[in-house]
Amino acid sequence: MGACTSNEETRKIEYSAWVGDEKEGESRIYRHPKYVNGLLTGPGPSIHTIFDAIINAFQRFPNNRFLGTFREDHYDWKNYREINDLAKNFGSGLIALNLTPKEKHGHRRLSFLGLYSKNREEWVIADMACILYNITTVPFYDTLGEESMKLILNQTKMHTLFLAHEKIEKVLALKREGLAEYLEYLIVMERASDEDRANAREAGITLYDFQDILAHGAKNQAEYNPPSPDDIFTLTYTSGTTGNSKGVITTHLNIVSSMAAAFQVFTPQPYDIHISYLPLAHVYERYFMLAMTYAGASVGFYRGDPLKLKDDLALLKPSIFASVPRVLNRFYDLINSNLSKQTGFKAKLIKKALAAKLENLRSKAEYHHKFYDSLIFKKIRRMLGNNIRVVATASAPISPEVLEFMKIALCCPILEGYGLTETSGPTTITHDNDPESGHVGGPLGCVELKLVDIPDMGYTSNYVDEKMKRCPAGEVCFRGPCITTGYFKLKELTSEVIDEDGWFHTGDVGLIRSNGSLKLIDRKKNIFKLAQGEYVAPEKIENAYVKSQYVALSFVYGDSLQSFLVGIVIPDRNELETWAKEHDIKGSWEEICQNPTVVEMVLNDMNRIGKESKLNGFELIRKLYLHPNMIAPGTMFLTDTFKIKRHDARKFFQEVIDYLYSSN
Numbered sequence: 336m337g338a339c340t341s342n343e344e345t346r347k348i349e350y351s352a353w354v355g356d357e358k359e360g361e362s363r364i365y366r367h368p369k370y371v372n373g374l375l376t377g378p379g380p381s382i383h384t385i386f387d388a389i390i391n392a393f394q395r396f397p398n399n400r401f402l403g404t405f406r407e408d409h410y411d412w413k414n415y416r417e418i419n420d421l422a423k424n425f426g427s428g429l430i431a432l433n434l435t436p437k438e439k440h441g442h443r444r445l446s447f448l449g450l451y452s453k454n455r456e457e458w459v460i461a462d463m464a465c466i467l468y469n470i471t472t473v474p475f476y477d478t479l480g481e482e483s484m485k486l487i488l489n490q491t492k493m494h495t496l497f498l499a500h501e502k503i504e505k506v507l508a509l510k511r512e513g514l515a516e517y518l519e520y521l522i523v524m525e526r527a528s529d530e531d532r533a534n535a536r537e538a539g540i541t542l543y544d545f546q547d548i549l550a551h552g553a554k555n556q557a558e559y560n561p562p563s564p565d566d567i568f569t570l571t572y573t574s575g576t577t578g579n580s581k582g583v584i585t586t587h588l589n590i591v592s593s594m595a596a597a598f599q600v601f602t603p604q605p606y607d608i609h610i611s612y613l614p615l616a617h618v619y620e621r622y623f624m625l626a627m628t629y630a631g632a633s634v635g636f637y638r639g640d641p642l643k644l645k646d647d648l649a650l651l652k653p654s655i656f657a658s659v660p661r662v663l664n665r666f667y668d669l670i671n672s673n674l675s676k677q678t679g680f681k682a683k684l685i686k687k688a689l690a691a692k693l694e695n696l697r698s699k700a701e702y703h704h705k706f707y708d709s710l711i712f713k714k715i716r717r718m719l720g721n722n723i724r725v726v727a728t729a730s731a732p733i734s735p736e737v738l739e740f741m742k743i744a745l746c747c748p749i750l751e752g753y754g755l756t757e758t759s760g761p762t763t764i765t766h767d768n769d770p771e772s773g774h775v776g777g778p779l780g781c782v783e784l785k786l787v788d789i790p791d792m793g794y795t796s797n798y799v800d801e802k803m804k805r806c807p808a809g810e811v812c813f814r815g816p817c818i819t820t821g822y823f824k825l826k827e828l829t830s831e832v833i834d835e836d837g838w839f840h841t842g843d844v845g846l847i848r849s850n851g852s853l854k855l856i857d858r859k860k861n862i863f864k865l866a867q868g869e870y871v872a873p874e875k876i877e878n879a880y881v882k883s884q885y886v887a888l889s890f891v892y893g894d895s896l897q898s899f900l901v902g903i904v905i906p907d908r909n910e911l912e913t914w915a916k917e918h919d920i921k922g923s924w925e926e927i928c929q930n931p932t933v934v935e936m937v938l939n940d941m942n943r944i945g946k947e948s949k950l951n952g953f954e955l956i957r958k959l960y961l962h963p964n965m966i967a968p969g970t971m972f973l974t975d976t977f978k979i980k981r982h983d984a985r986k987f988f989q990e991v992i993d994y995l996y997s998s999n
Contacts, residue, residue, distance in 0.1 A: 348769050350777025351784070351851030362786040362796050362807035365851065367778050369599070375780040376564075376588065376816050378595040378629065384587035385466050385568055386561050388594070388629045393419040396631030399605055402456045403635035403651070410635050410651060418460060421549065423559075426464035428552030429495070432543075434520050435470050438492040440824070445567065447491045451475040451506075452499035453639045454611045457524040457545055459624065461497050462615075469562040472569045473582075474616035478969025483580045485514045487572050490582065490824060495520040503531060507538045522548055564588035570823050571618050573756050573974075582823035583756045585618065592816035593760035594626050596779035600764050601725060601750060603630035603655060608722070610653040612637035612644055617976060619729055622760040623657045645718060652720035660733040661881075661977060663726075663749075667737045668884055668910070670715055670744055685711060692743040700770040702746050715744045723747055729754060729761060730976065732855060732878050734948075735772035751775050753855065757819045757832070757839055758782070763853050774854040782815035785838070786845060789859055792870055794844055801949065808846035810859050812838040861981055865893050869953045871900065873981070876956075879948035880941045884910045888966070888977075889941075890984050891956060892992055901995040902956035903988050904937065905965060911937070928961035937961065958995040960988075 353363035354371050366374070382388050396415045403410040413421075429435050435446040448470050450458055465472045473491055475484065475498075487493070488509070496506060500523050509515045520541050523531065527544035535542035562568070568590055570582040603609075609627045611634050613620040627634050635651040637644055648656075674685050688707035695701040704712075716723065723745055728738075729752040742749050748767035753775035754760050762784070765776035778784040786809035788795040798808035818839045821829030833839050844857035858872045865871060873891040880889040880902070888905040906928065914936070915927050927933055938959040945955050969975040972983035985992065 348766055348850055350763075350766075350853075351847070354783070357796065360788045360796075362809065362847065365778055365784045365847065366782075367596070367599070367780045368851075370780040374782065374815050375592055375595040375599075377591045378598055382591055382595075382629075383564050384562050384566070385590055385625060386469075386559070386587070388591060388625065389463060389466055390559075392628050392631055396605060399631045400633040401628075402459060403633060404456050405636065405638040405647065405650075408650075412633070413456070415631070418463065421460045422463035422467055423556070424549045424552035425460055425545075426468040426470070426552065427555055427557040428548035428550070429464065429470065430468060430557040431551050431555035432548070434495040434522070434543075434548075436494060438494075438517075440492070443567075445491075446470050447473050447493045447495075447570075449473045449475055449488070449491075449493050449496035449498075450615075451477075451479075451496055451502050452524060453477050454613075454615050454620070454636050455499075455524065455639075456636065457497075458615055459634075462624075466562075466568070467559050468557065469560040469566060471567045474569065474571065474621070476614060476616045476969055476975035478967060478975055480969060481509065481514075483572065484509060486580055487582070488515045488518055491570065492517045494518065495522065497522045498524065500525040500527075500531075503535070503542075507534060507540065510538045510540055562587050564591075569621070571616070571621075571756050573976075581825055581828060583618075584820050584823055585756075585759050586820065589759035589817050589819065590622065590625060592781040593622065593754075593758070593779075594629060596781035596817070597626065597761055597764065599780050600766065600776075601727070603627055603632045605631035607632040607655050607724075608651060608653045609634045609655045609657065610637060610648060610651050611635065612641070612647070613657060613659065614975065617730075618756045618759060619659075619754070620657065623655075623727075627655075648719045649717065650720075652722040654722050654724045656719065656723050656726045658726055658728050659730040660728060660737070661731070663728060663733060663741055664737055664881070666718075667740055668907075670718075671740075688712070689740075689743060693739060696739060696742055697770050700768045702742055702748060708746055712744060712746055716746060719745065725750065725767065727752060727764075734882050737882070738772045753853065755841060757841075758813055759817045759819065762813050762817070765852070774848055774852040777851050777853065778813075781817040782813045784853065785812050786810065786847065787812055787840070789844065792844070792857065792859070792862070794846075794857070798846060800846060804849070806846040806848065808856070809844065811841045811843045811845045811853065811855070813841065814838045863893050863895060865895065865898055865900070865953060869951075871954060873900075876900070876945070876950060876954050877979075879945050879950055880904075880956075882944050882948070883937070883940050885914070885937045885940060888973075888979075890979055890981075890988065892985060892988075894992075894996060897996055898953075899957040900954070901958045901960075901992060902938075902941070903960045903962055903984075903991060904941075905962050906937065911961075925963045928963040934959055934961055958998070960991050960995060962988075962991075 349368050351365040352368045352371050353365050355364050357363045399415050400412040401415045401418050403412045437444040437446045522543045524545050532542045564587050568587045569585045572580040572582050637647045688711050692704050726749040750765050752761035752764040754762045762782045763776045786807050788809045794808040796807040800806050814837045842860045845853045845855045858874050862872045871893050876891045877889045886904050887907045890903045893900045942955045966973050972980045
């Protein structure tokens with residue numbers, strides 16, 4: 336069977352076409368309509384590795400602006416030729432000083448360089464150097480904890496870490512405690528002082544600074560060492576929501592095939608500007624950085640403070656904005672808050688403008704309005720630099736309401752993609768001329784897609800959706816040249832997610848819509864049963880609740896011996912304090928969070944949104960606790976990408992959970 340059958344008229348966009356025969360217990364295999372006879376492996380006939388891609392860019396765009404760094408009130412830029420020279424000097428310095436010796440790892444001999452800082456110019460120069468000299472990079476999240484650092488350093492037998500000055504003491508402490516057996520060298524991105532070098536020496540570490548390595552490399556130029564497509568470009572350690580960190584292997588072929596496929600939908604141009612603020616340790620931002628590089632485009636770094644991102648956008652004026660739902664949600668709240676303060680004629684005009692643009696978007700996929708854009712929406716665009724031509728969002732689901740509003744407000748398409756670290760970038764993406772939301776597009780040219788039945792959850796190839804349409808549904812699986820070969824030194828875990836036919840099982844549940852697009856509807860993992868037998872997927876519920884303006888983070892829990900769910904929310908402090916002030920509720924922040932009137936208001940707002948999101952009655956929480964303290968990503972029960980480690984969260988909130996279930 337094909338996709339959902341329906342008499343409803345759909346747009347002419349065809350997101351996928353099926354190939355082969357349907358097997359028992361799974362859907363047909365779906366591919367991009369242009370690539371049913373073969374998948375893409377590179378963006379050009381001579382581009383087989385990331386080395387090929389960046390050499391191509393250095394040769395074609397030597398004088399183009401490449402990397403921009405914030406300096407007081409402006410951006411300082413280096414062009415492609417300058418970055419090429421710096422990368423060659425840095426790589427040559429690593430080779431001359433033997434800072435990345437090869438170590439045996441199974442059947443491979445690998446050399447590693449760790450990268451540990453916020454997004455900045457030096458990080459990318461080092462990354463480019465490692466590409467030129469076939470050194471595998473291992474990025475460290477800026478907020479990484481001690482246990483994860485210890486595991487990564489020792490599992491890779493890493494000898495050298497390139498890091499920001501502020502990270503030196505944290506790493507030296509690990510070395511002093513005997514938790515970094517192989518680590519011998521630190522290279523600091525800033526100038527190293529005599530005290531820095533002495534402290535490192537006492538811990539058994541030789542400390543260089545960035546300029547030291549560049550100077551050695553300039554005097555001892557090494558020939559490039561081009562990698563093969565199957566060589567490991569990077570190990571991306573991701574903690575996921577359970578267990579220890581695991582290193583996802585990403586080869587050169589993985590990345591260039593993913594780039595080639597995405598370019599079929601969206602092609603960066605040499606005149607484009609991208610702002611780099613999402614962590615480079617995450618494959619999403621890394622992918623964007625490399626795509627911009629191949630296109631000869633410009634990349635400016637945010638100054639490192641998320642609270643000043645709006646100022647950075649206004650100054651840099653990016654044309655491409657890679658984002659995630661939590662950032663777009665905050666802009667949505669900010670814009671809506673400003674618009675809602677208007678009164679009288681202006682309020683009526685705004686309402687009319689939004690209605691007109693929404694109608695144009697839904698009926699014609701038009702993002703512009705000659706009259707209302709200049710009158711109202713140009714002010715909103717100025718917030719983000721007034722130059723954005725396209726926005727991409729991925730990493731988590733985004734509500735259709737927010738997506739449509741931001742398309743209208745920014746006067747540009749927002750492409751919603753779906754991918755994982757294991758897929759080396761996006762695997763599906765929406766078209767810029769598709770006005771519909773609520774789906775993540777179709778498979779790109781580097782992958783094929785199928786759905787595997789999950790009978791226990793009711794998802795099969797004969798699934799009937801909420802509109803009574805028959806659709807294939809099940810666990811989303813991908814196969815193709817962009818898929819990881821597995822997890823570093825974790826053969827058993829690899830075999831759990833990549834089957835013998837090469838299919839990567841994502842753990843996400845989706846269905847194929849009538850136009851061949853994929854809609855994500857559930858999670859196979861992290862599900863539990865309530866006492867009366869209903870299956871509950873908490874992440875789906877949390878994704879609905881986070882749409883509440885009062886919710887910064889939500890954790891939904893269900894005890895299998897209980898018949899209802901409870902929730903723990905870290906509130907949006909600004910929104911909640913504003914509401915409390917407007918309703919004459921006084922007290923400290925902790926007292927506001929404990930106030931029964933406040934708790935009831937937030938609970939009601941969350942469940943209102945839950946009902947609007949079509950949650951079932953048993954999926955709505957009955958009891959709520961407002962936790963007054965923010966949790967930093969990468970600490971306690973939050974991963975670096977803001978995902979909840981459910982086991983850790985349950986342990987942390989066990990007393991609260993017990994209280995919620997025992998209280999009347």
